[in-house]
Amino acid sequence: MGLDRLGVDASKGLDVSLESEGLGISPDLVCTDSDLDIVSILEMTSSEVLGGVSIFVGRPRSNGAGSQTLGLFYDVYEEGLRAWLSAAVTKLTALYGAPLKCIVAQRTGMVPLGEPAVIVATAAPRRAEAIRSCADLVEGLKYQSPIFKAECLENGDRIWVVAGGQLNDA
Amino acid sequence: MPRSSSQEAVKLIFFGILGELTGCRDAMVPISGPTPLVEVLAGYLTPMQATELSVRAWVNGEPKSIEFDSLVRPGDEIALLPPSSGG
Numbered sequence: 108m109g110l111d112r113l114g115v116d117a118s119k120g121l122d123v124s125l126e127s128e129g130l131g132i133s134p135d136l137v138c139t140d141s142d143l144d145i146v147s148i149l150e151m152t153s154s155e156v157l158g159g160v161s162i163f164v165g166r167p168r169s170n171g172a173g174s175q176t177l178g179l180f181y182d183v184y185e186e187g188l189r190a191w192l193s194a195a196v197t198k199l200t201a202l203y204g205a206p207l208k209c210i211v212a213q214r215t216g217m218v219p220l221g222e223p224a225v226i227v228a229t230a231a232p233r234r235a236e237a238i239r240s241c242a243d244l245v246e247g248l249k250y251q252s253p254i255f256k257a258e259c260l261e262n263g264d265r266i267w268v269v270a271g272g273q274l275n276d277a
Numbered sequence: 278m279p280r281s282s283s284q285e286a287v288k289l290i291f292f293g294i295l296g297e298l299t300g301c302r303d304a305m306v307p308i309s310g311p312t313p314l315v316e317v318l319a320g321y322l323t324p325m326q327a328t329e330l331s332v333r334a335w336v337n338g339e340p341k342s343i344e345f346d347s348l349v350r351p352g353d354e355i356a357l358l359p360p361s362s363g364g
Contacts (some may be wrong), residue, residue, distance in 0.1 A: 184356055225363075249363030253335075255293030256362045260344040267294035271347050271361040 134196040137212040138185050143223040151210045156187035159237035163245050165225040167218055175261045178219040184253035188213070191252045200245055209234045209244060217259055284350045285309060293359040295322070295332065311348040314355065318345070322357070325348050333358045 135151055137143075145164065152160050167179040189210075208230040218224040227245050231237040248254065257265040260269045286305040296302050299321045306317050314334060315324055322332065327345060334343050335356040349355060 159301075182296070184290075184292050184335075184358060186337055187356060187358070190338060251333055252361055252363065253292065253356070253358050254361060254363055255359060257294070265297070267359070267362075269362045 134192050134209040134211065136185070136189050136192055137210070138183050138188070138215055140214065140216040143212050143214055143226050145195045145223065145226055148210050148212050148226050148228050152208050152228050153231035154208060154230060156232060157208055157235035157237075158232055160230045161227060161234075161237040161241035163225075163227045163241055164223050165245070166223050167219055167220045174218065175210075177261060178217055178222075179213050179224060180217050180257045180259050180265055182212065182255045182257075183213055183215050187217070187253040188232060191247075195244060195247050195251075199240045202243075203231070203240060205231050205233070205236045207236065207240055209229050209240070211244070211248065213254060219274070287312070287351065288354045289317065289321065289351050290354065290356045292356065293362075294330070295357050295359055298322070302350065308349070308351055308360070311350050313346050314343065314349050315345045317349055317355070318357075331360050 127166065138147070145162065149162065149271070170176055192209070192211055196207060199209070200207050210228040212226040212228075214222075214224050219232075225247065225248065227241055229237050229241040229244060231240060255267065257267040259265055286307045288303060288305055290303045291301065292347050301321075302306055304321065310319065318327070324345060326332075334345070334347075334357065336349065337354050338356075343349075
């Protein structure tokens with residue numbers, strides 16, 4: 108879904124009216140090693156013309172009984188993530204033909220189990236575009252963006268992971 | 278490993294597992310002119326490691342991957358990225 112949509116070269120041709128509204132072309136990125144505040148992120152989507160808001164919260168989870176995972180460590184190439192996000196939102200805006208306001212908040216460093224590690228908020232005039240663009244952005248973040256994470260184990264080890272696997276054996 | 282703080286250098290930044298493999302977050306590598314990236318990386322990552330880890334290289338913050346035989350220039354900042362694992 109999101110991978111195909113964000114993988115195409117659709118970096119051109121934004122409607123000038125969208126640019127004049129300041130929507131769809133200037134996503135906000137928050138990278139912090141502090142707790143993420145979902146309320147303040149929701150407030151960042153505030154707009155009188157964007158009636159639908161979709162929010163995704165991702166947080167480290169236990170792998171079940173016997174898991175030795177304490178949390179996830181996040182390393183972010185912030186400059187690259189900003190560039191990636193800008194391109195992705197431009198593509199989504201063109202794809203859905205609607206102004207979007209997109210916020211990505213990514214926590215860095217060690218994030219304990221259960222605490223928000225990433226929050227993605229998208230606002231659009233209507234719910235369908237808000238929900239779909241949020242899902243697309245989350246998928247893109249997962250598979251394409253310059254964010255890297257490792258499982259932090261009780262014994263102090265870190266196991267670097269990729270979507271669907273581990274890197275340490277490479 | 279070569280180190281330099283002069284303008285005649287390339288800055289390497291290692292993300293994720295690459296920081297642990299190389300033992301550093303970033304490094305300045307002196308070069309005197311356009312130089313293949315693979316030569317700049319000598320002492321940090323072997324071509325085999327880069328291939329096995331599917332390492333991508335971004336230049337000066339641009340989300341455009343370059344090949345390891347591509348030329349880099351003094352003043353360039355090269356971000357070395359392992360595969361993404363998302364938020």
